[in-house]
Amino acid sequence: MKVLVCVKRVPMTGGRIVLTADERAIDTRFLGSAVSPHEECAVEEAVRVVEAHGGESVVLTLGPSEAEEQLRDAMALGIDRAILLETDGRELDPGETASAIAQAVSSQPFDLMLFGNEAADTGDYQVGVRVAHALGLPCVTGAKELEIGDGRAAVRREAGAGWEVFEVPLPAVVAVREGINLPRYPSVPGRLRAKGKPVERSQVAGSGAGLEMIRLALPEDRGKEVRVLGRGPEAAAAVIDLLRDLGMV
Amino acid sequence: MILVLVEHDRGRTNELSLEALAFGRQLAERVSEPLHALLVGEFARPLAEVAHAFGAEVVYLALADGLEDYAPLAWARCLVDVVEREGATCALAAASERGAEVLAHAAALMDEPLAANCIAVEPADPWLVTRQRWGGSLLEQARLSGRVRLLTVAPHAVLAEEAPSPATAELREVTPELTERDVEVRVTARVERGAGKLSLSEAQVVVGGGRGVGGPDGFQPLEELAGLLGGAVGCSRVATSNGWRPHADQIGQTGARIGPELYVACGISGATQHIVGCKGAKRILVINSDPEAPIMAQADYAVIGDLHQIVPAISAALRSARGG
Numbered sequence: 011m012k013v014l015v016c017v018k019r020v021p022m023t024g025g026r027i028v029l030t031a032d033e034r035a036i037d038t039r040f041l042g043s044a045v046s047p048h049e050e051c052a053v054e055e056a057v058r059v060v061e062a063h064g065g066e067s068v069v070l071t072l073g074p075s076e077a078e079e080q081l082r083d084a085m086a087l088g089i090d091r092a093i094l095l096e097t098d099g100r101e102l103d104p105g106e107t108a109s110a111i112a113q114a115v116s117s118q119p120f121d122l123m124l125f126g127n128e129a130a131d132t133g134d135y136q137v138g139v140r141v142a143h144a145l146g147l148p149c150v151t152g153a154k155e156l157e158i159g160d161g162r163a164a165v166r167r168e169a170g171a172g173w174e175v176f177e178v179p180l181p182a183v184v185a186v187r188e189g190i191n192l193p194r195y196p197s198v199p200g201r202l203r204a205k206g207k208p209v210e211r212s213q214v215a216g217s218g219a220g221l222e223m224i225r226l227a228l229p230e231d232r233g234k235e236v237r238v239l240g241r242g243p244e245a246a247a248a249v250i251d252l253l254r255d256l257g258m259v
Numbered sequence: 260m261i262l263v264l265v266e267h268d269r270g271r272t273n274e275l276s277l278e279a280l281a282f283g284r285q286l287a288e289r290v291s292e293p294l295h296a297l298l299v300g301e302f303a304r305p306l307a308e309v310a311h312a313f314g315a316e317v318v319y320l321a322l323a324d325g326l327e328d329y330a331p332l333a334w335a336r337c338l339v340d341v342v343e344r345e346g347a348t349c350a351l352a353a354a355s356e357r358g359a360e361v362l363a364h365a366a367a368l369m370d371e372p373l374a375a376n377c378i379a380v381e382p383a384d385p386w387l388v389t390r391q392r393w394g395g396s397l398l399e400q401a402r403l404s405g406r407v408r409l410l411t412v413a414p415h416a417v418l419a420e421e422a423p424s425p426a427t428a429e430l431r432e433v434t435p436e437l438t439e440r441d442v443e444v445r446v447t448a449r450v451e452r453g454a455g456k457l458s459l460s461e462a463q464v465v466v467g468g469g470r471g472v473g474g475p476d477g478f479q480p481l482e483e484l485a486g487l488l489g490g491a492v493g494c495s496r497v498a499t500s501n502g503w504r505p506h507a508d509q510i511g512q513t514g515a516r517i518g519p520e521l522y523v524a525c526g527i528s529g530a531t532q533h534i535v536g537c538k539g540a541k542r543i544l545v546i547n548s549d550p551e552a553p554i555m556a557q558a559d560y561a562v563i564g565d566l567h568q569i570v571p572a573i574s575a576a577l578r579s580a581r582g583g
Contacts, residue, residue, distance in 0.1 A: 023531045025553025027397055036397070047496065047513040047532070105372055128359075130512065130532075131392055132399075134375050135354075135411075136363035143367035148444050151331075151360050166450070167356070169268070171458075174329070175448040188513040189499075189506030220372025222402040224387070229398055236545075236555055242564040243572035250576045252544070252560060256521060258464065258488055259580050 011065035011158070014120040015056040016111060016138070017045040017084060019077040020131045033225045045071075045080050047188040048126030054193035055186055056124050057088040059158055065121075066090050070114065072107055074099050078209060085204035086196035092209040103219035104132075108140030110214040116145070122163065125185040127152055142183035150176045151185040260345060261287040263296045264338055264352040264361060265310055268329065270302035272309065275353035275412075277419035280313035282412045283351055284422060287314075290382045292348060294426070295319065297341055299334050300326040307430045314422030317429045319345075325442030329357065333441040335364030340435045342369070342407055351377075354411035362411050371405040378416040394512035394535030414516075457491045459508070459515040464490025464523070467510055467537065468498060471526015471547065471566055475503040480570040481525060487577050493517065495533045511536035525566040529554025546570065 021041045028037040045053070053069065060067045069084040071077045072095040081092035095110050102110065115123070125138035135151075142149035154173075155166035161180050166173045167187075178184075196204075239248035253259045263283040266276045280296065287294040296315035298306055300322070307318040321337035338361065342350050350365065352358035354376045366373035374388045378398070381387040386403045391413050403410070459465060466485040468478055478492060485492045493510040494503070510517055512535040522540035527533060529552055537543065538557060545558040546566045555561060562569055 023393065023396070025529050025531065026556075027393070027531060103372060105366075105370075108367075128375075130394075132375075133392060133394065134373075135359040136366060136373055136375065139360070139363035140367045143364070148440075149332075149364075150444055151363075152356050169356075169449070172452050173450040174446045175450065176444055177447050178444055189509070192500075192502055192506075220404050221374050222404075224400045224402060226392070227398045227400065229395065231556075234557070234559060236558040236561050238550075238561045238563060239544075240562055242562075243568045245562040245564070245569065246572035246576040249544070249562060249573050250580050253488075253521075253577065254580070256542070258521070259577065 011060060011063040011122065012120045013056045013059050013065065013067045013122045013124065014070060014115060015049070015052045015067065015084070015089070015124040016070045017049040017053065017080055017126070018071060018129045019043050019073045019080045020046055020129065027228060029226055029228065033227065034223065035226070043076070043079065045083070046126045046130035048128065048186060050193045051188050051190050052124040052126050052186045053084045053087055053089060054191045055156060058191065059122065061088070063158060068093060068120070070095070070111065072102065072110055072214060073097060081209055082204045083196065085207045086200040087194060088200065091207055094209055094211045095214045096211055097214055100216065101223065102214075102216045103221045104134040104136045105140060105220055106216040106218070108137050108144060109217065111137070112141050112144035114212070119181065121180045122158070123147070123181070123183045125183065127185045127187045138183050138185040147181055147183050148178040149183040149185070150178055153184050153186040154190050156184060156186065156190065260293050260295050260347050261290070262338070262342060262345075262347040262350040263294065263315065264334070264350070264358065265296050265298055265303070265306055266353060266355060266357045267298070267303050267306060270305060272306055273353070273355065274419055275355045275358070275414055277309070277313065278415065278417055279351060279353040279358065279412045280310060280315065281420050282417045284314040285417065286349065286380055286382065290348070293317070295345070295347070297321065297338055299337050300328075307428070311428045312421045312425045314426050316426040317431060319431050319433050321433050321435050323435055323437050325437055325445070328446045330442050330445035331357070331360045332364050332444055333437050334361045335368055336437055336441050337433075337435045338365045339368050341433060347407060349408040349410070351410045351412060354413050359411050362409055366409050369407060369409075371407055371409055372403060373409040373411070374401060374403045375411045376413040377410045378413050380410065393531055396531040396535060459491050459493050459510065459517050462491035462517070463520045464488040465493050465510070465517050465519045465521075465540070466490055466523045466525065467493040467495065467527055468525045469495035469527030469533070470497045472498065472503070477567070478504065480567070480574065484523070484570055484574045484577075487574055490519070495527045495530070524554055525570060527554055528552045529557060
């Protein structure tokens with residue numbers, strides 16, 4: 011079983027987003043980087059599938075040179091090797107990103123290609139689907155449960171008050187949601203081993219964006235005034251007054 | 260012509276699809292083109308009336324073997340068929356799980372760009388879109404090119420208002436040519452989940468806990484308060500990543516979006532990931548030891564101090580106020 015998992019480096023935004031002066035990016039000078047939450051779970055799922063069925067797991071990212079950090083993080087959790095499709099820093103649009111990924115893996119086919127459902131930053135919800143089309147593979151998104159067996163993948167996803175079940179033959183593309191598993195923490199030996207694992211680098215350039223970012227803007231503030239009801243447990247009385255006003259007492 | 264895909268589950272549509280219809284109608288008026296709608300599968304036939312009420316002059320009903328239940332690629336094939344045959348200049352759907360998925364397949368089939376989570380469109384040359392990033396914590400202005408403009412509409416970008424006067428009703432049945440591949444991925448079974456627990460997205464009171472709660476046991480007083488208020492307990496991503504709570508309890512960009520009358524946020528600093536999930540609450544009461552925590556910017560009310568003392572004190576006061 012050969013499993014590929016695709017991740018994207020995004021800033022850890024914390025509590026407040028600050029833009030750069032040209033309003034074309036988030037000011038990341040004081041921020042760390044991570045992969046999107048859905049993708050953390052995709053990495054864990056890739057490791058688990060290979061633990062259960064044997065084979066090889068590979069992590070791929072498209073991004074700046076610094077994204078090697080996210081590849082090492084994934085390898086620290088048990089991914090075997092990595093592919094870095096290095097950009098010059100420009101953000102490729104979803105179509106360009108998918109073409110570059112499909113091209114990179116066309117010479118090394120995988121049985122299962124895992125994606126996060128949508129990236130935390132751009133939320134495009136389409137790179138995995140486009141890669142599936144480029145490679146002629148079936149695709150299921152929104153996966154909250156994945157079962158592999160007999161050359162097939164059974165996927166469950168949330169729908170209203172229950173689950174929808176999809177089944178596809180492998181090879182296939184599956185986009186997963188956070189909650190499909192609880193990712194493990196990297197161990198110290200895992201981190202050490204990750205340093206020695208191979209990263210295959212190549213340069214990619216976009217072919218021209220069909221969706222081209224002009225500028226970013228912060229949404230308008232709610233402009234709310236906070237009313238401090240008090241400090242410590244003595245404030246409970248003021249909270250009860252509030253609940254009474256809301257008709258909850 | 261502006262084409263809107265009206266999403267449904269075995270004949271039941273949803274609020275987001277009605278919003279997409281309203282969004283499509285406003286766009287159609289601006290470019291002086293008619294609004295058309297697409298329904299997929301026999302189950303959806305009764306929804307034609309709804310689409311007409313929202314201003315769709317022509318409603319296409321796609322019928323073929325394999326369309327009995329949801330099949331993302333087949334639905335996209337139906338959309339592309341109508342777009343190509345009837346000459347749509349723009350096709351859109353709600354940015355729901357299904358809407359986003361079908362439009363992504365359609366974009367891949369047509370090799371066109373797709374702008375996800377749009378809140379506004381300026382149909383100039385080229386088209387300019389404003390769309391959400393980071394679950395709405397950030398907005399992006401972008402140029403959208405393409406022979407056919409494809410987009411999904413972010414939740415609550417517009418109100419789901421019917422047209423002032425309904426369109427003249429025309430229902431056209433269409434028969435898309437589907438291959439086996441197109442219907443290979445489809446809903447093959449459904450599993451109902453056990454009823455009982457109040458769902459976060461429906462609860463009128465939500466008590467949420469974050470890092471400040473300190474561990475799984477720390478949620479007990481929150482459970483008690485939520486119980487007294489007839490509400491549900493939620494948490495921030497820190498609590499699910501640490502395994503303190505199941506992921507189903509997570510409020511946030513990758514969890515549930517809530518909209519209660521009152522949200523009580525206990526020991527939650529207020530990362531954008533969490534704010535995306537709770538900003539739909541009508542009132543937010545923050546209980547936090549740090550008066551400078553980012554979540555204060557979202558708060559209507561605050562109590563400053565240790566949640567481990569404050570939450571039980573509120574429960575006790577609530578009991579005595581109720582006379583027992």
